[in-house]
Amino acid sequence: MKCDIVLAGVGGQGILTIAYLLDNAAVNKGLCFKQAEVHGMSQRGGAVYSHLRISDREILSDLVPEGQADMILAVEPLEVQRYLSYLNPNGVVVSNVEPYLNIPNYPAIEGVLGALVKLPKSVLVNAKGIANSAKLPRAENMAMVGAALPFLPFTMDDFEPIISEMFGRKGERVVSGNMEVIKAGYAVGALTAKLLEKGLTSEQANGLTKDLDPLEIEQLNVEELIAKIQ
Amino acid sequence: MSNRELLLGDDAVALAAIHSGISGAYAYPGTPSTEIFEFIQARAKEHGIQAFWSANEKVAYEEALGTSYVGKRAIVSMKHVGLNVAADPFVNSASTGVKGGLVVCVADDPGMHSSQNEQDSRVLARFAQIPCLEPANQQEAYDMTRYAFELSEQIRLPVMIRLVTRLAHSRSGVVTAPAVPQNEMNPVEESMQFTLVPSNARVLYRRLLEKQPTIIKCAEESKWNNLDLPETPSSIGIITNGIAYNYVRETFGGKVPHPVLRISQSPIPKQKIRNLLSMVDELWIVEEGFPEIEDLVRGVIEPAGKIIHGKLDGSLPRAGELTPGIVGKALLGSWPEGLAKTLDETPNRPPALCDGCAHTDTFALFRHALEPYEKQQGKRIRLYSDIGCYALAFYEPHDAIQTCVDMGASISMCAGASYVGQFPAICAIGDSTFAHSGMTSLLTASRQNANMVVVILDNGTVAMTGTQETLATGQDLVDMVLGLGVDKDHVRVINPVKSKYEENLAIIKEEIEYKGLSVIISKRPCVQWMRKSKS
Numbered sequence: 001m002k003c004d005i006v007l008a009g010v011g012g013q014g015i016l017t018i019a020y021l022l023d024n025a026a027v028n029k030g031l032c033f034k035q036a037e038v039h040g041m042s043q044r045g046g047a048v049y050s051h052l053r054i055s056d057r058e059i060l061s062d063l064v065p066e067g068q069a070d071m072i073l074a075v076e077p078l079e080v081q082r083y084l085s086y087l088n089p090n091g092v093v094v095s096n097v098e099p100y101l102n103i104p105n106y107p108a109i110e111g112v113l114g115a116l117v118k119l120p121k122s123v124l125v126n127a128k129g130i131a132n133s134a135k136l137p138r139a140e141n142m143a144m145v146g147a148a149l150p151f152l153p154f155t156m157d158d159f160e161p162i163i164s165e166m167f168g169r170k171g172e173r174v175v176s177g178n179m180e181v182i183k184a185g186y187a188v189g190a191l192t193a194k195l196l197e198k199g200l201t202s203e204q205a206n207g208l209t210k211d212l213d214p215l216e217i218e219q220l221n222v223e224e225l226i227a228k229i230q
Numbered sequence: 231m232s233n234r235e236l237l238l239g240d241d242a243v244a245l246a247a248i249h250s251g252i253s254g255a256y257a258y259p260g261t262p263s264t265e266i267f268e269f270i271q272a273r274a275k276e277h278g279i280q281a282f283w284s285a286n287e288k289v290a291y292e293e294a295l296g297t298s299y300v301g302k303r304a305i306v307s308m309k310h311v312g313l314n315v316a317a318d319p320f321v322n323s324a325s326t327g328v329k330g331g332l333v334v335c336v337a338d339d340p341g342m343h344s345s346q347n348e349q350d351s352r353v354l355a356r357f358a359q360i361p362c363l364e365p366a367n368q369q370e371a372y373d374m375t376r377y378a379f380e381l382s383e384q385i386r387l388p389v390m391i392r393l394v395t396r397l398a399h400s401r402s403g404v405v406t407a408p409a410v411p412q413n414e415m416n417p418v419e420e421s422m423q424f425t426l427v428p429s430n431a432r433v434l435y436r437r438l439l440e441k442q443p444t445i446i447k448c449a450e451e452s453k454w455n456n457l458d459l460p461e462t463p464s465s466i467g468i469i470t471n472g473i474a475y476n477y478v479r480e481t482f483g484g485k486v487p488h489p490v491l492r493i494s495q496s497p498i499p500k501q502k503i504r505n506l507l508s509m510v511d512e513l514w515i516v517e518e519g520f521p522e523i524e525d526l527v528r529g530v531i532e533p534a535g536k537i538i539h540g541k542l543d544g545s546l547p548r549a550g551e552l553t554p555g556i557v558g559k560a561l562l563g564s565w566p567e568g569l570a571k572t573l574d575e576t577p578n579r580p581p582a583l584c585d586g587c588a589h590t591d592t593f594a595l596f597r598h599a600l601e602p603y604e605k606q607q608g609k610r611i612r613l614y615s616d617i618g619c620y621a622l623a624f625y626e627p628h629d630a631i632q633t634c635v636d637m638g639a640s641i642s643m644c645a646g647a648s649y650v651g652q653f654p655a656i657c658a659i660g661d662s663t664f665a666h667s668g669m670t671s672l673l674t675a676s677r678q679n680a681n682m683v684v685v686i687l688d689n690g691t692v693a694m695t696g697t698q699e700t701l702a703t704g705q706d707l708v709d710m711v712l713g714l715g716v717d718k719d720h721v722r723v724i725n726p727v728k729s730k731y732e733e734n735l736a737i738i739k740e741e742i743e744y745k746g747l748s749v750i751i752s753k754r755p756c757v758q759w760m761r762k763s764k765s
């Protein structure tokens with residue numbers, strides 16, 4: 001088993017918090033991992049990324065080899081484009097749909113998202129909506145890690161103790177709120193994964209999940225949902 | 231698996247230093263080395279370690295040397311260009327030798343993720359004639375640091391650990407070994423050992439030369455200069471170093487079908503290189519950093535009958551950092567492609583000054599004050615700048631600065647330009663950079679009463695590297711400037727806020743017009759620092 005991930009976003013969006021969660025999940029499972037990050041200049045509203053490698057065997061390079069990433073996990077949709085050359089053609093892109101607008105020449109968001117659904121396997125998530133409904137507006141990163149979970153070698157149970165440790169200081173409500181956000185992200189990720197598995201294109205799958213309420217996904221019948229496109 | 235600690239390469243070096251019984255840790259911040267000191271500082275009390283930020287790397291190095299002088303162990307850490315600043319004590323400490331183990335950890339930045347250059351510290355280790363160790367992973371960063379302290383005391387020389395960004399800032403699990411206690415106080419007895427007057431220096435330099443066969447023997451026998459042989463012989467051999475070793479192994483899925491000599495302890499093990507060369511016809515030299523080993527192996531008269539590939543023949547790129555794909559493509563001839571972009575244009579998202587940054591307002595004032603001179607001279611006038619967040623004022627929409635060379639250079643370069651007639655001559659330097667290397671420049675300019683304006687951006691912290699403690703801020707800073715001989719009527723403190731805009735502008739215009747040296751201290755705290763100190 002190996003899982004190579006490129007984490008992408010903008011300085012301040014909590015990329016390193018995602019990395020911390022996944023690092024600890026890997027260590028707790030006795031897996032090998034390496035996680036390279038960039039500190040310094042790039043933290044002030046600039047593009048940031050981190051390479052995270054998880055494996056049951058010794059990991060050599062700290063950097064994910066080009067063309068071999070299994071996933072790009074992006075908290076910002078435009079950022080995905082910068083790292084596509086890392087993604088292996090069977091890899092998945094899990095991206096937030098919410099743009100981070102701090103540059104004058106940000107392209108039209110419809111085009112940015114349209115470019116993402118052209119990829120062989122992409123999962124788009126309204127992380128802002130999820131975070132806001134849990135009243136944790138800064139937890140978009142946690143919604144994204146939830147959406148990525150179906151593609152990772154972990155389960156919700158692996159995350160829970162780490163989230164308690166990470167947010168325990170801030171009180172029980174913040175811990176349960178973050179778990180809620182992760183679970184809502186997971187629901188979207190898991191459904192999209194299932195639709196892709198059934199042979200739907202990224203465009204079809206994301207078209208179907210786009211307007212769903214994450215909290216109601218569990219009650220949905222996947223076959224009925226697919227029937228909608230036919 | 232619970233004894234595995236989750237550590238950055240930087241942390242692993244720091245933890246090993248603590249476990250090696252250091253009594254002192256000294257540093258000046260600099261990406262990617264900063265976390266080494268920060269890790270120790272956070273645990274200093276509990277372990278009875280003296281840990282201070284120093285004014286600059288030279289000071290830090292000398293403090294470490296003093297700790298070593300009395301028989302105790304010390305670590306000094308810095309980024310690669312910091313070693314240029316500390317080069318004087320560094321090179322001379324090879325002659326004096328050490329008493330307590332002294333490890334200098336230098337973090338290089340191939341690819342210049344956050345640096346002015348990508349110089350390779352191995353070259354400076356060779357220049358000083360001391361050993362250099364280059365970990366390939368976090369575990370080796372820990373193990374090599376433990377060994378470095380032993381080696382330092384055994385051969386009585388400082389020992390360098392060279393990290394690169396990708397290891398310094400990469401996290402993985404590390405298994406630790408039992409800690410040892412700190413050394414007892416046991417100062418150097420011989421008064422000549424640290425007194426490099428020529429008669430002593432000649433003796434001591436000979437001692438350094440006499441140590442060379444020992445450090446060469448250590449390198450020849452080092453387990454980190456390992457020759458891995460494939461199951462079936464191959465006519466191609468590979469020499470590699472530090473993290474490049476990982477990329478070589480990654481290329482072949484861990485099992486390299488060629489003999490590989492990894493060199494991670496210098497001086498280079500010449501006998502091992504000759505052994506490898508005798509087995510093969512073709513040699514690849516895959517190095518992260520300068521083509522240091524390659525240059526030494528090729529020499530002036532290249533080994534007869536051997537084909538050598540590396541950075542010097544263009545088989546690998548000379549500039550920038552290596553990646554698994556670059557190494558893989560060079561060694562295999564091809565490397566799998568990832569996906570292509572699906573968006574026509576992906577605009578860059580460069581780092582920028584934070585919203586609410588005081589530097590933005592200070593530069594806006596100077597842009598405004600310079601307008602009449604620009605009109606008169608028919609060209610844009612920019613400030614001589616230094617290194618810090620304010621260097622981001624190079625970019626649009628500011629376009630306000632024209633230099634960023636080395637710490638302190640803003641003042642001295644501006645002075646040099648003003649002496650020969652440039653006007654207006656204005657420079658900008660941060661509080662920490664001023665403490666690091668600006669004071670001596672200002673002293674010199676004040677003795678000449680140079681016709682220039684020095685702007686000290688006092689934001690209360692070392693912001694660029696993550697808001698560490700600055701040694702010169704507030705009234706202390708004003709007093710320092712006065713103490714360096716600047717006329718008190720031309721030392722002005724402004725608060726660059728909107729409500730004082732006109733007042734500040736008038737002060738700046740006045741000081742530009744004054745025919746002599748002025749210092750304007752623009753004082754307003756960094757917003758990131760304020761945010762952090764609140765939480």
Ligand SMILES: Cc1ncc(C[n+]2csc(CCOP(=O)(O)OP(=O)(O)O)c2C)c(N)n1
Nearest residue numbers: 260312617618619660661662663692693694
């Ligand atoms: C010799 C050397 N040491 C360290 C650094 C790393 N470095 C770059 S800027 C900086 C600090 C800048 O602090 P300050 O001048 O106060 O400016 P601020 O970032 O706070 O605006 C440091 C430590 C360097 N580039 N060169």
Ligand code: SF4
Nearest residue numbers: 584587619693756757
């Ligand atoms: S970190 Fe501080 S000094 Fe640097 S850009 Fe942000 S506000 Fe300005």
